[in-house]
Amino acid sequence: MSNLESHLRTVRRGGRKILIPYITGYAARWEEAVRAAAAHGADAIEIGIPFSDPVMDGPVIQRASREALNRGATLHKILDGVRLLDVGVPLVVMCYYNTVYRCGHERFSRMLAAAGVSGAIVPDLPLEESTEWCAAADAANVATVMLAAPTAPDDRLPKIAERSRGFVYAVGLLGVTGERETLSSSATTIARRVKQVTDLPVLVGVGISDAKQAQEACVEADGVIQGASVMRRLLDEGVDSVGEYVAQVRRAIDE
Amino acid sequence: MTALADPNAEGRFGEFGGRFVPETLVPACQELERAFHEAWNDAEFRAELSRLQREYAGRPSILTECHNLGRRLGIRLILKREDLNHTGSHKINNVLGQALLAKRMGKKRFIAETGAGQHGVASATAAALLGLDCKVYMGAVDVERQALNVFRMRLLGAEVEAAQSGSRTLKDAVNEAMRDWVASVEHSYYCIGSVMGPHPYPFMVRQFQSIIGDEARVQMRELTGRDPDVVTACVGGGSNAMGIFSGFVDTPARLVGVEPAGGAAVGRGVPGVVHGMKSFLMQDEEGQVQEAHSISAGLDYPGVGPEHSYLASIGRAEYPSVTDAEVIEGFQLMSRTEGIIPALECAHVVAWIAREAPNMQGATVLMNLSGRGDKDVAQMMQILGPSMDVA
Numbered sequence: 342m343s344n345l346e347s348h349l350r351t352v353r354r355g356g357r358k359i360l361i362p363y364i365t366g367y368a369a370r371w372e373e374a375v376r377a378a379a380a381h382g383a384d385a386i387e388i389g390i391p392f393s394d395p396v397m398d399g400p401v402i403q404r405a406s407r408e409a410l411n412r413g414a415t416l417h418k419i420l421d422g423v424r425l426l427d428v429g430v431p432l433v434v435m436c437y438y439n440t441v442y443r444c445g446h447e448r449f450s451r452m453l454a455a456a457g458v459s460g461a462i463v464p465d466l467p468l469e470e471s472t473e474w475c476a477a478a479d480a481a482n483v484a485t486v487m488l489a490a491p492t493a494p495d496d497r498l499p500k501i502a503e504r505s506r507g508f509v510y511a512v513g514l515l516g517v518t519g520e521r522e523t524l525s526s527s528a529t530t531i532a533r534r535v536k537q538v539t540d541l542p543v544l545v546g547v548g549i550s551d552a553k554q555a556q557e558a559c560v561e562a563d564g565v566i567q568g569a570s571v572m573r574r575l576l577d578e579g580v581d582s583v584g585e586y587v588a589q590v591r592r593a594i595d596e
Numbered sequence: 597m598t599a600l601a602d603p604n605a606e607g608r609f610g611e612f613g614g615r616f617v618p619e620t621l622v623p624a625c626q627e628l629e630r631a632f633h634e635a636w637n638d639a640e641f642r643a644e645l646s647r648l649q650r651e652y653a654g655r656p657s658i659l660t661e662c663h664n665l666g667r668r669l670g671i672r673l674i675l676k677r678e679d680l681n682h683t684g685s686h687k688i689n690n691v692l693g694q695a696l697l698a699k700r701m702g703k704k705r706f707i708a709e710t711g712a713g714q715h716g717v718a719s720a721t722a723a724a725l726l727g728l729d730c731k732v733y734m735g736a737v738d739v740e741r742q743a744l745n746v747f748r749m750r751l752l753g754a755e756v757e758a759a760q761s762g763s764r765t766l767k768d769a770v771n772e773a774m775r776d777w778v779a780s781v782e783h784s785y786y787c788i789g790s791v792m793g794p795h796p797y798p799f800m801v802r803q804f805q806s807i808i809g810d811e812a813r814v815q816m817r818e819l820t821g822r823d824p825d826v827v828t829a830c831v832g833g834g835s836n837a838m839g840i841f842s843g844f845v846d847t848p849a850r851l852v853g854v855e856p857a858g859g860a861a862v863g864r865g866v867p868g869v870v871h872g873m874k875s876f877l878m879q880d881e882e883g884q885v886q887e888a889h890s891i892s893a894g895l896d897y898p899g900v901g902p903e904h905s906y907l908a909s910i911g912r913a914e915y916p917s918v919t920d921a922e923v924i925e926g927f928q929l930m931s932r933t934e935g936i937i938p939a940l941e942c943a944h945v946v947a948w949i950a951r952e953a954p955n956m957q958g959a960t961v962l963m964n965l966s967g968r969g970d971k972d973v974a975q976m977m978q979i980l981g982p983s984m985d986v987a
């Protein structure tokens with residue numbers, strides 16, 4: 342079992358819901374934001390590796406990615422920063438597949454492991470294309486988190502869950518990352534469907550936009566991932582706002 | 597019937613192609629693959645498509661021999677006149693096929709990306725004809741330089757949205773179209789405009805464009821009694837090139853795809869993954885996709901269809917590039933010598949032929965004239981000056 346999985350199972354066994362905020366690597370003050378998130382109740386943190394063409398991301402994370410690249414973001418610089426973070430919770434990277442492919446599967450997995458990263462989410466690498474990367478990641482003890490989308494037919498979900506390590510990322514809605522007024526009903530539906538086929542922790546991400554929606558999603562899910570709502574605060578309001586927000590979501594899902 | 601091989605079950609041509617899409621889109625790609633396979637093997641679908649190609653698009657397109665320019669260059673130069681199709685380019689061949697397929701699949705909404713606007717215009721046209729709602733994404737830079745096509749799309753009832761992200765050209769229009777599709781996949785059909793994207797698009801679009809090669813092969817034998825020595829076309833994503841190559845891949849003809857120097861995916865790229873496919877890609881050491889820069893909006897793309905990467909990797913086709921300055925020359929050369937104003941995309945091919953002619957003396961060269969230059973006239977007037985007294 343990966344250390345990501347055992348950590349998240351421990352949280353769940355303790356009767357708590359799991360909270361994973363997302364921070365774009367190399368955004369302004371990103372390391373402080375990661376520390377603030379950890380200090381205010383995150384159970385793990387997702388670090389985005391910015392990419393030129395983020396097709397799964399809406400305006401906020403697109404902007405964060407572009408600004409990070411303009412500030413000179415590179416994989417090496419981000420992983421160097423990650424190595425020094427030492428925040429006491431597991432770190433998971435989110436990156437588009439070309440970043441992995443260009444670097445080389447084995448080299449990339451070893452670099453993640455060396456930086457102390459526990460897992461990887463690659464949103465444009467579906468099951469059918471994932472064999473090579475998963476083999477390299479498994480060998481380096483990096484947990485590859487697979488995504489399960491509302492469009493998946495019933496017979497596809499067990500295959501996704503079986504290949505997933507750490508947890509299963511249930512995609513909360515049809516669409517890209519970004520804040521929405523209300524929680525889509527697809528969020529709880531997909532969480533329920535995935536939980537029926539796996540004992541791994543099931544977290545909902547994409548479109549979970551505030552504390553109340555996180556709470557609603559956690560009726561079915563083991564936890565939530567929060568991306569755009571965190572990054573909008575970091576970009577527009579700063580690090581303190583990230584800490585306050587994470588604390589607020591924490592309280593809501595602990596109720 | 598083309599002699600080009602089908603991709604394997606994973607949608608690969610050699611190591612290239614595949615289906616690198618968000619999980620949300622995997623079932624949609626699988627459904628599309630099944631639907632296309634059924635339609636392509638359904639005589640009724642094929643008959644309906646043929647009827648539209650004939651009665652609506654105006655096919656078959658003719659061959660025109662360029663006696664003046666050929667004599668000047670010391671070659672026999674023959675054009676396949678895709679510029680004479682309804683809407684002015686080869687894009688209609690693909691769009692009619694995909695629009696019929698969308699209807700057959702019960703989709704009501706038709707999404708497209710466009711560079712020069714030709715695929716957008718063709719999509720808006722087919723959507724008007726077949727009663728689909730059409731939304732076209734176009735880079736903001738291209739909206740500016742192809743204003744006439746933007747207005748044409750609106751006249752045809754399509755909604756045009758300017759993509760403001762990244763380089764604000766074709767690459768970013770594809771990103772926006774894919775983001776739309778991720779959100780609307782249940783009721784929308786994404787009509788990709790070239791032999792690119794996730795499987796089955798590169799294969800499907802090639803099949804719809806293979807009519808160019810099928811016709812040209814027969815027509816060349818009628819006109820010249822033999823197969824050409826050289827078959828050439830411009831390459832953005834590569835659909836018009838695959839269309840004409842498909843008729844000649846099993847002949848000894850040299851197959852030449854001409855890329856813009858500022859968007860030479862095969863010439864300057866290395867294998868990478870973007871827009872759902874593994875293919876040659878202009879990118880940096882970090883895997884960040886580079887922005888293409890070309891005078892021609894239709895070729896302003898840092899990637900290329902995976903089957904071209906495959907043909908390049910096995911040495912079956914070659915992919916030289918030409919500069920914007922050569923293209924401006926080529927545009928005028930064909931206009932003045934033949935009375936045919938080519939699309940800027942096709943002016944790339946003219947430029948390559950003019951440069952390569954000394955090494956092809958006496959050869960028969962078949963060039964795919966994929967579109968007409970009307971859409972580029974305003975842009976060229978700015979470059980050359982209204983009175984054309986610029987050197």
Ligand SMILES: Cc1ncc(COP(=O)(O)O)c(C=O)c1O
Binds near residue numbers: 685715831832833894
């Ligand atoms: C006339 C013409 N030729 C070629 C292209 C490039 O597309 P492809 O490489 O798919 O043929 C375009 C694209 O807009 C075009 O308008």
